[in-house]
Amino acid sequence: MSENSAPDAQDKVFRLLDYEATCPDCGVAVGEEHEFDDYDECDIAICLMTGLQRLMCDLDHDCGREKWTGWAPGLIDCEEFGWMLGPGFPDIFRLYTEARWDPEKGRWVKLT
Numbered sequence: 802m803s804e805n806s807a808p809d810a811q812d813k814v815f816r817l818l819d820y821e822a823t824c825p826d827c828g829v830a831v832g833e834e835h836e837f838d839d840y841d842e843c844d845i846a847i848c849l850m851t852g853l854q855r856l857m858c859d860l861d862h863d864c865g866r867e868k869w870t871g872w873a874p875g876l877i878d879c880e881e882f883g884w885m886l887g888p889g890f891p892d893i894f895r896l897y898t899e900a901r902w903d904p905e906k907g908r909w910v911k912l913t
């Protein structure tokens with residue numbers, strides 16, 4: 802019996818590998834806000850206004866407090882748009898150039 806070799810089962814394994822129960826940088830659990838203070842600035846957290854890395858955001862606005870979703874930022878959006886370089890590797894450059902961040906929806910939307 803080697804049902805594990807079925808293509809369907811392999812897809813599920815990749816999905817599970819993508820998923821992280823805690824943030825790889827600051828270690829908060831899914832649904833919790835990333836650590837972000839003077840001592841510990843999570844570099845996974847995104848600015849909820851721009852969709853870009855919060856660490857790099859120096860705009861004069863409230864960046865909000867993003868929660869860890871279990872997937873790296875942009876991964877789900879790229880999967881939905883079909884913009885993957887390979888399993889678990891979203892084409893982030895394409896996301897930044899061919900989509901725009903919608904702060905109200907809190908996700909990327911395709912430019913048309």
Ligand SMILES: [Zn+2]
Pocket residue numbers: 824825826827828829835836843844845846869
């Ligand atoms: Zn984090």
Ligand SMILES: [Zn+2]
Pocket residue numbers: 848849850851855858859860862863864
């Ligand atoms: Zn910001």
